[in-house]
Amino acid sequence: MEYVVNTDDIREVLGEMGGKASVAEIRRKLLEIFTGGEVPSNYSSFITFRATVQRKIENHCPEADDYDGSKSAYFRRVGYGEYELMNKDKTITYTPVGKSTPQTPHRFPKYDNKFVVSESKFDDDYILVDSLDELSAFIEAGYSVRMSTGDSNAPPSLIVSKSLKVDGGKSPEKSLRDELKRLAEEELDSTITTTSRKEQILLRGHLLDKKDSAPCHICGEVFPADLLVAAHLKSRSKCQPKEKLDFDNVAKLMCKFGCDDLYEKGYIFVQEGEVRRNPKRTSTRHMRTYISLLEGRKIEGWLESEKYYNWHHKKVTS
Numbered sequence: 001m002e003y004v005v006n007t008d009d010i011r012e013v014l015g016e017m018g019g020k021a022s023v024a025e026i027r028r029k030l031l032e033i034f035t036g037g038e039v040p041s042n043y044s045s046f047i048t049f050r051a052t053v054q055r056k057i058e059n060h061c062p063e064a065d066d067y068d069g070s071k072s073a074y075f076r077r078v079g080y081g082e083y084e085l086m087n088k089d090k091t092i093t094y095t096p097v098g099k100s101t102p103q104t105p106h107r108f109p110k111y112d113n114k115f116v117v118s119e120s121k122f123d124d125d126y127i128l129v130d131s132l133d134e135l136s137a138f139i140e141a142g143y144s145v146r147m148s149t150g151d152s153n154a155p156p157s158l159i160v161s162k163s164l165k166v167d168g169g170k171s172p173e174k175s176l177r178d179e180l181k182r183l184a185e186e187e188l189d190s191t192i193t194t195t196s197r198k199e200q201i202l203l204r205g206h207l208l209d210k211k212d213s214a215p216c217h218i219c220g221e222v223f224p225a226d227l228l229v230a231a232h233l234k235s236r237s238k239c240q241p242k243e244k245l246d247f248d249n250v251a252k253l254m255c256k257f258g259c260d261d262l263y264e265k266g267y268i269f270v271q272e273g274e275v276r277r278n279p280k281r282t283s284t285r286h287m288r289t290y291i292s293l294l295e296g297r298k299i300e301g302w303l304e305s306e307k308y309y310n311w312h313h314k315k316v317t318s
């Protein structure tokens with residue numbers, strides 16, 4: 001298998017290892033991720049490969065003898081054959097109380113060497129992510145991350161977002177906004193469920209703004225984050241590119257207790273800032289009782305979202 005060592009990959013794996021590691025560890029990690037452990041076929045031997053890794057590091061390390069200052073400084077030598085990332089790179093760590101070995105995000109070989117984030121401890125909720133920036137966007141959205149010490153005998157543990165420390169690089173807040181932008185600009189094929197699921201999670205994280213619970217936009221009752229969804233007031237697929245980026249006004253938190261579906265399926269709509277029952281849709285007795293509780297409720301932020309509500313109103317009543 002071919003693989004060409006480059007500085008970006010070295011910076012990335014060093015970040016994943018907590019920002020500090022020996023050349024031997026960096027080299028092992030690179031091979032693990034990019035070639036499944038074998039020496040790339042474009043290097044004549046293991047020694048040549050290792051020497052190339054070290055040279056790439058030293059090119060960007062001011063402590064190296066032949067560092068000429070023409071290349072950006074990325075690495076600091078902190079011991080014999082040991083290097084540290086300079087603080088502009090991102091690291092994500094968790095150090096358990098009373099322990100000195102920090103845990104770092106774990107790449108799972110069985111999941112294509114991707115990281116794992118989750119809302120719960122159940123595998124069904126696992127989401128696979130590629131980069132540290134994407135990972136920190138999910139941390140900002142309140143997701144837990146599978147972390148390990150690198151010791152293969154200790155299984156990676158799920159660490160809640162509040163215990164994680166994110167240093168350097170883009171802040172989690174900026175990572176979340178950038179990730180949302182990227183996903184919003186992607187033409188979503190409805191079959192790519194992971195991408196739309198990711199967008200949905202990050203959008204909800206953005207609207208929750210670090211809170212564990214929030215009121216439903218329609219009924220006003222407070223629910224925990226996992227019972228809320230970020231509902232598009234105007235269908236995402238019908239939004240103009242600019243509207244997709246209008247995160248705060250085009251989407252609102254709605255509860256899974258009914259409001260999200262009642263709105264999406266058009267049993268209710270919002271007109272002149274008030275929740276209304278859609279007379280064009282037939283409903284059952286229980287639904288009518290529930291909808292009567294919502295009817296006439298004034299919703300917040302009407303003006304900013306008026307055009308999206310009007311689009312929905314027209315769609316469900318025509």
Ligand SMILES: [Zn+2]
Nearest residue numbers: 216219255259
């Ligand atoms: Zn509700």
